[in-house]
Amino acid sequence: MTGLSPSADAIGAAIAVDRAGHELRRGRPVLLTGSQTGRILVLAAETLTEATLADLRQWDNTTALVLPASRAAVLHIGPTGHDTLLLPLHDLPVPAEERASLIRDLADASRDLAAPLRGPFTRVKAAPPETARLAVKLAKTAYLLPAAVHIDLPADAAVPPGILEVSGAAIAAYDTAAAETLLPVSQARLPVADAENAQLFAFRPADGRQEHFALVIGSPDPAGPVLTRLHSECFTGDLLGSLRCDCGEQLRGAIRTINEAGGGVLLYLAQEGRGIGLVNKLRAYQLQDQGFDTVDANQRLGFDADERWFLPAARMLQRLGFNRVRLLTNNPEKVKGLAACGIEVAERVPHKFPSNAHNEAYLAAKRKRSGHYL
Secondary structure, eight states: OOOOOOOHHHHHHHHHHHHHHHHHHTTOOEEEEETTTEEEEEEESTTOOHHHHHHTGGGGGGEEEEEEHHHHHHTTOOOOSSSEEEEEGGGSSSOGGGHHHHHHHHHOGGGTTTSOOOOOOOOOOSOOOHHHHHHHHHHHHTTSOSOEEEEEOOTTOOOOTTOEEEEHHHHHTHHHHHHHTOEEEEEEEOOBTTBSSEEEEEEEOTTOOOOEEEEEEEOOOTTSOEEEEEEEOOIIIIITOOSSSSHHHHHHHHHHHHHHTTEEEEEEESOHHHHTOHHHHHHHHHHHHTTOOHHHHHHHTTOOSOOOOSHHHHHHHHHTTOOEEEEEOSOHHHHHHHHHTTOEEEEEEOOOOOOOTTTHHHHHHHHHHHOOOO
């Protein structure tokens, strides 16, 4: 096991952002600070309540809803040429006591049919401050919808008591910091169906969030390219046997393939729903049931088509002693992403399974829209 010790700064940044994300999930504001950011109060749009918004109404003139450009386009809000845009709250076309309800609807594309959207909406045409993008990023790290209320506090304003502070720099560096702090915390022999000679390693980031796991099958040679599968966790497919995707088949098939090849590594990554989380994946499923494909569904919610990145996988492989892989995948972005993080991909090994009546459209969208080799 190779040890790459994370720095104290990386650990501190990861913990600070994780704590801030939990505050947003509780419906509480956090204070975003930094030498270039001033003081910005941020609340998650989806957990916003009328009471919370009323408590902050004294700053109405500097309060705005931040939306990703892709979500704004769905709402027929004109583009500004930037990846996020601001809607001033005092210009929303509803009375003040109805703003929180409207904001929750504006954030959640799965409610577009149930709650017909009202307009027109006034947007700020100028480039948004960097804090707007950071507010959306913070919501994403908490697996919330990528929309936030952004309050620019005047210099002489008193911050409400009990508000957690987090620096803009920590949010910007969070993905890297969390990956760099991944360390093995436990391991055990784990015979599994189709691979009785296997060990399971648990890797935990310093912020204490979900563990990632590595199933090492057989005794792969670190000197050669090891057969490797990167598998993003899928509660619905892996555990419940969902027919909407092919994840369960890919997981079990990868274990069989690696075992039959004499050994290798399966990384089980905490990246549910291509990195958007289970709750948001269910929202995307609602949109797919309305006729949108998997790519459009994510983008209508304000996410990228794929929010994953592969530094956690690279660091796990390196800590296990592997730097060269034969990658079991149909996804060219996994090959590029892992290589960009310092792992040599010696070969892409195809890994596909027959479709069924429930996932034909899903697999077709992955092939046509995302370039998967299916």
